[in-house]
Amino acid sequence: MNDTALDFERCYRAVSTRDARFDGQFFTAVRTTGIYCRPSCPAITPKRANVSFLPTAAAAQQAGYRACRRCLPDAAPGSPHWNTRADLAARAMRLIGDGVLERGGVQGLAAGLGYSPRQLTRVLTAELGAGPLALARAHRAHTARLLIQTTAMPISDVAFAAGFASIRQFNDTVREVFGVSPTVLRTEARRRGAEPDTAAGTLTLRLPFRPPLDRAWLGWFLAAHTVPGLEGWADGVYTRALRTPHGHALVRLTLLDDHVRAELALRDMRDLAPTVARVRHLLDLDADPVGIDEALTAVRPGLTPGIRVPGSADGAELLLRTMIGQQISVPAAATHTARLVAALGERVEGAVLFPEPAVVAERGAEVLTGPGRRVAAVLGAAQAVASGALVLHAGRTAAELRRDLLALPGVGPWTADYVTMRLLADPDILLGTDLIVRRGAELLGIDLAETAAWSPWRSYLSMHLWRVALGARVPALSDSKVQVQ
Missing domain, CATH: 3.40.10.10 (DNA Methylphosphotriester Repair Domain)
Structure with missing residues (x-):
């Protein structure tokens, strides 16, 4: 399109x-x-x-x-x-999805993007047909419908949980957007057999995606990078706790053929929309796999369809975990990270949240082991994030984020590219220095020095090459349909 x-x-x-x-x-x-x-x-x-x-x-x-x-x-x-474009409108939409408008208003959204509210409103209206306030209203209406149809929350509680300032504003918006009252929306959902969640603060949602979805790859990625104590993976179900704008959420995700089943236990229902947005980003559920596959297979036929580029649950966590894992194996990185989480993580309702950057900066030296330069680099990055010197959010441009990451001591091109790719869901980053990517390229006869034909999908190419290289020794990936030359 x-x-x-x-x-x-x-x-x-x-x-x-x-x-x-x-x-x-x-x-x-x-x-x-x-x-x-x-x-x-x-x-x-x-x-x-x-x-x-x-x-x-x-x-x-x-x-x-x-x-x-x-x-x-x-x-x-x-x-x-919103992922393939890097213009102001696309970056704004990524932040709006994370709930920035609901928390900081138009002023906060504009400040995060480096524009004035007037400039931002003009650009969004021209590009998207609606300004920030209208976009925020649409998000509130969507959240309201989810809560009305999938929970047993009193309607009055739904109004404020969805971000409305008053019951009247809530009722008027629902009627304007859906053509019926909130009570009728709930009654219709019950007639269709939708059963509300009865536990306080819990939701079970069907998260749609565009098929196909390579569940083997996505499942392997989640399982291989799971940190004990922070995340869980068993029988195709991924669990973890997320830090959210108003508290935290416990997340349980099941990858199914036609949707992802998401069971969410929210400390504060106002966090529903940003939590769903983060889960979708983590699993790359908004990708257009048919369009991506058509472009990639036109260059190299036989690639496994439906591969995704996993995103991140939290930018600071992604950066610090990546830096901890530099130049060591994935299992070793998980061990080091698990030790950090066990010592400094915040315990919530039977789960543990990844420690805040400020806590890592202050106390990480007590826990982290390994080469002194690597430990110092992790602590320095944590301090940069905690102080605001390094800004990690989805509204940044890839060039600016990569520049700021490379300015950190101990961060090289691979780390900067990997974090940029996953944090921004940037589709066109080739991890050309990665040893596994290089091995996959050798197996497929692909020259990594000549990748212009793969643009703008080089992030997906990187995942394909990882999959090919790992397929020989990972049983879950051994059914790869890629034809190796």
């Missing part, structure tokens, strides 16, 4: 064929019904003269359209454009 303007003919073809690959990439607004849908909506295809296509649900709501209660367009997978 075009990044700057929606092509009417291509959009209409996707709607006519109910192509689910485009769900979340644009929305169909039908003038005669006043409703907006996802492209795969099972309803009768509207006439060409009656439809327009909009880039965001917020734009549709801003134009006065109600969300279709049949296809639930707000529940579509997120747009992959």
Whole structure:
């Protein structure tokens, strides 16, 4: 899909064929019904003269359209454009997904991106059809629907948990966006057989993605990098605790054929949207695997379809864990990190949170072992994050983040690239100095000095090469469909 303007003919073809690959990439607004849908909506295809296509649900709501209660367009997978694009609008959308607007308002969002609120509003309105406030409203409406339909929370509690300032504002927004009252939304969900979570603060959600999904690769990656005491992996289920804006969340994820089952125990329901966004980012659920696979296999046929580039649960944690693991094996890195977590991590409800950067900077020397320069580098990075000298969030550009990472003592190109790739979900970073990537390239006969043809998907190429190189000795990956020359 075009990044700057929606092509009417291509959009209409996707709607006519109910192509689910485009769900979340644009929305169909039908003038005669006043409703907006996802492209795969099972309803009768509207006439060409009656439809327009909009880039965001917020734009549709801003134009006065109600969300279709049949296809639930707000529940579509997120747009992959926010990862493939590096412009201001895309970076803003990544931060909005993490709840920055709800916590800091337009001023906080603009400050995080280095722009004035007026500039930011002008750019988002021009690019996305809606300004920051309209985008925030759409996120609140989505969170409200999830809480209404999947929990037994009193409606009044749902209003404030979803971020609304008053019950009246909540009721008005739900009616405008969904065309019915909150009570009717809940009643409809019960009629469809949706069972609410009864435990206080818990939710069970179906997280959609665009198929295919290489579960073998994603499962191996999560299992191989699991840190005892911080994370768990057993029988295809990944568990961990996440630090969230208003507290913490306990997360249990199960990779299934057509969705990810996410069981969330939230300390504060206001953290629902950012927690879901972080889980989706961790598993790269908003990718467009068909488009990526088509581009990569055009250069090298036979690659395993549906591979993902795992993201991160927390930027500071990603950086410090990566630095701890430099020049040692993955199991050894897990052992060192587990020791740090056991000594300095924050214990919450039977789980442990990765220690805050300030705690690592102050007390990490008591726990970390190994070469003195590496320990000093980890402590220095933790201090940089704790002091604000190093900013780690998804709204940064890859070039700026990589520059700042390389300025840290003990951080080389591989670490900077790896952290940038996973923190920003940047699709076009080749880990060309990685030994396993190089081995995979040798097996496939790929010249890493000539990779322009793989752009903008070189991060996915890196994962494919890792998979190929590891496939010979990892049973879970031995069924790889890649044809080795």
